Amino acid sequence: MTAGPGGTGDPRAAQGAGTLTLAGLPIGNGDDAPPRLLRALEEARIIAAEDTRRLRRFAARAQLRLGGETGARVVSYYDANESRRAEELLGELKAGGDVVMVTDAGMPGVSDPGYRLVAACADAGVPVTAIPGPTAATTALVLSGLPTDRFCFEGFPPRKGRRAFFGELAGERRTMVFFESTHRLAATLAAMAEGFGADRRAAVCRELTKTYEEVRRAPLGELAEWARGEVRGEITVVVAGAAPPAVARTSEDLAAAVAEREGGGVSRTDAIREVARELGVPKREVYDAAHR
Secondary structure, three states: OOOOOOOOOOOOOOOOOOOEEEEOEOOOOHHHOOHHHHHHHHHOOEEEEOOHHHHHHHHHHOOOOOOOOOOOEEEEOOHHHHHHHHHHHHHHHHOOOOEEEEOOOEOOOOOOOOHHHHHHHHHHOOOEEEEOOOOHHHHHHHHOOOOOOOEEEEEOOOOOOHHHHHHHHOOOOOEEEEEEOHHHHHHHHHHHHHHHOOOOEEEEEEOOOOOOOEEEEEEHHHHHHHOOOOOOOOEEEEEOOOOOOOOOOOHHHHHHHHHHHHHOOOOHHHHHHHHHHHHOOOHHHHHHHHHO
């Protein structure tokens, strides 16, 4: 297997080392699997899988033979054995063997195992490349109807201390994406409604790309009430960022903001541009206030 762009460009690359390929599996619909992914699995000599049974079921549905005629060595790689297995796989890679890593429904390393081995490869100069695949985080984001220009991924909220966790994120201006399990969804949405406000816009996306895909868009308070019933499937929650703080927009306030920056050594032109951007005011309005 040949590493793609970035796979062998590291000047510290270990001589004769194999390549670690991170392969993103479909998040639900097997038809989303690209030809490159199927080819990599058929050519692989070593495959590290979060769940070897799920991988074999995927291969059977896709009508492919892992490792082709000679077969691949498939090893488990999950949270409980990640530290030990990462060391073993790094040894295989240093010895010249290529490794393909897959995790359940998405990209390795995105709330899935993979980070430790990638970090170890980076430290050892072992080439790493990726076969991109769909992820629930970005799929839910674009389906949510919420702003996508700036967003952050927060993974699974903590099981304990949810209120404090969401309280710390209450001022986050970017759209936020979370994963959550079905049996904790109701409690998490209730904590979100308390921490972010019941009127904050959000979307609960479940079973993405699958037969019973559903995207429910509503304020957090309504979603928390809805989730008290039975909600099944893989869940991704998208929450709107905090609204910009209310600011005074009188000419005096704008002129004072420009003067404050000028006093700190910023040129008037740059100060006007910064104030306009930060306060969401047209630049001409700030310019007029500063020169009035």
